[in-house]
Amino acid sequence: MEWKPKRGSGVPLYKQIAAYLEECIIKGEFPPGSFLPSERELAKKWQVNRSTVVSAFEELRASGIIERIQGSGTQVSSVHGRFPQQRVPNWGHLVEAGSFLPNYPLIRKIRKETLDHELIDMASGELSPDLFPANAFQTIMAQQPFDYHLGYGHPQGNLELRQTLVHHMKKWRGIDSTASSILITSGAQQALHLIVQCLLKPGDAVAVEDPSYFYSLPLFHSAGVRVFSLPVGGDGIDPDDVLELHRKHRIKLIFVNPNYQNPTGTVLSLARKKRLLELSVRLGIPIVEDDPYSLTAFDGEPPPTLKSLDPMANVLYVSSLTKIVASGLRIGWIIGPQAVMERLADAKQIIDFGHSVFPQWLASKFLGSDSFVQHLQALRHSLGRKKDLITFALHDLLPTEVEFVEPAGGIHIWCRLNREVNEQKLLKQSIKQGVAYVPGLVLGSNKNCIRFTFGRAEQEQIYEGIKRFSEVLKSLLHDKSGESSVNVP
Template identity: 40%
Template sequence: MLVGWKPDRESDIPLHYQISRHIRNKITCGDWPVGTKIPSQRWLADEFGVNRSTIVMALDELTADGLLHGNRGGGTVVTGLCDHPGSPPPPDWISYVNSGVQSSNIPTVQEINRAEFRPDVIRLGTGELAPELLPQEAMRTVLQALSSETMPLGYAEPKGSASLRQFISQHVETYGIRAAPSSILIVSGALQALHLISIGLLHRGSTIFLEKPSYLYSIPIFHSAGMKLTGIPMDRHGIQAALIPKYRKQYNGALLYTIPSFHNPTGTVMSRERREQLMQVCHYEGLPLIEDDVYRDLWIDEPSPLPLKAADSSGIVLYLGSLSKTVSPGLRIGWIIGPEPVVDRLADIKMQTDYGASSLSQAVVEKWLSSGLYQQHMENLRQQLRHRRTIAVKALEQFLGDYADWEVPKGGFYIWVRLKRELPLKALFAAALKAGILLNPGHLYEGENNRHIRISYAFASLEDLETGIFRLSVLIKDMSNHFETNKSEE
């Protein structure tokens, strides 16, 4: 809410007065309307780099002026403006905010989204490539090549650029998927694909099956569309497909969402046998699947088995692909492959929401796929990820071997670290953030999971990976010892 401003310590104006004046401006300019709950004193103190007593002085001054009001246990809210007597009240924006159809992110995700842009934080949970892993030189080559051509500055057709869809058709054929361009829809990343599916194919109250744990639990896309999420347990081979008939009978699931290759968050690769079983069960149950395959090309040791879509002879799989995890999240380009009536429907919904993905980004992706640069980049990237994985695993073994265990992933970004004893991960998350470490705790992916942490080796620098895991280990050891001491005293 306040990122980008700091009090000036060189100024003759007291720090508390600078802060109160800044907050006053936020209120009087309408940025913080009546009813806005302002951040906690601790958060403000950390954000501004001052003592908590300084924040208390600033807020007391604003409270005395009638601009703020503190509620016991309910935080501090904006209560008034310096308007002329008799002026009409402002719109009650907070009631609008609370009435919106789209659900808010859970508080931990909101905190992660804010903290990811703090330069003093080591991002141990971030699921994207580090800046130094992004293909800057190759991207310059692509952009230079495009600059000598007629630039696509207008809208693309509803399903996306016809030539790009042709190249995607050729690209996925290397995975065993046969898809005509007419069965492909260009979307602004896999997240938009899920949003389009939720509002374009399902009715409110539908039940979505997914792996437990799953990335979907951390995002409100399906919840906002009125859907219910039901998790099906996993083992080391992937989702336990044999359980699907039981769950289908009990919950009447509308479709199943799965990440079979380098699963988020566990890193699991679904075995070939399990994939065959899953397809057989879903075909028998008449249960459509969403196959999220955005991590497929991030293999390190060996390619994962062929996609579920490669064995789809009856059109039950909606296949999601993207370059966000491999080339650039900033391109915001992905694709859905499915039966033509479904793709037509989703294309119509997409035209209603954004009138098509960026034509320029589509042209860039086409160059990547048509020039051979993509495969060259992936060969180099796999070497870099292999080295990063080694560094992360060594640090975990050195600093956390007595307190946690894990499976070494065969690709992707993530190590699903299992603590040997349960800890209050919300408290650990807060303590880690205070220590400059940003985590993705297990409860983001599975209810009250207090046993797991998702560690990413893709984003933090090599030095920060080691430093971050060491600092995390200190917190985990201290917290574990604290609980062990309390238990022995009972």
């Protein structure tokens, strides 16, 4: 639980806040020269009047701990009793100088708002807590001895988990693999990061779906990689678009999320999957298949993976347990040629000395148990129900304002607004009304689109979430100032 001032404790709220901020400053959370959050932000976060925070700031200012910088905010003083030396590092400059780029500002804002406030979260790409198999995990922990060696372990990940995954991949996704062709990663996210860092160099060109999850990642730009778009239609990308991109830019890798694509929910048709593989073989371009969603198929019949259709080992297959078990386990994996796995495993060793042992043990026991089969059935049913609830709410509340295609799996629904609105304002006011979503512009070049994640909200919250959004949208559509063509993040 984050700190909050205590009402009724006998100590005035502003004194508690001043003491807490002073402690944060002394402990280095806000070093000399850094800026404190604004009075308004803190008042909102701690649910107190702004004047209470103003009084707390006054106390600190009177002691010389902070100072107001006209037009910039409130800065921790470089010189006061506790920091006699002037030579403090310029943290502000350092945090902007690194080559690893920060998240896009809109994504940071959405994340902060969903963490700080009780919103209906239709933004975070994960399952709602009631869908985590908590009971099955408790049974495993109560009944099975944890007998793993707690050392650094094998660079590619725990052997038992990799063997379990060999069976899992064959049974559920039609993919042949061996333990040596699997690398365990911290979610699919780390798998993508390792691939970008180890297999590409600055200036290399990659082809990426537009819109797509990949677009929301500064990973590519941090690595100096040039990103080119493959537009996503109702059937996914058109593989022949790769030909033109390759002719112009010499594409090094193709990144696709063919099943229940994030954000559009589309499935790349079998014919297009085959064509993409054919082009990959002909042009000698490897494909990174990111496949976290295929097992969420609501009717229980997952579409085939590219990897299962790939006789030439042209596909590097990436998946994780985030969308089918629990995001916090941080279990992901890559399947590919052994030489590539060894290279990526070596990089993972340098970065974190291999994946944490305990979640690997838990994941292996769970995936190998009957509880997994039951869990998956219940999960698909529940996600299908949530999809029905959100499509009902959208039809009911926004019948003419939005268009969408119902997905057959996954956790997201992609909506197009039928009239232009100021997207920044729409998001800001929706958050104010207590609902968060991801605006399309952080996921690619599509304007006036919105991704609602129905997997994260509880069933009872879904109608209410869309209702809050619809009220904001309708008020902006009726308010001239809400219409705008300036939508840059």
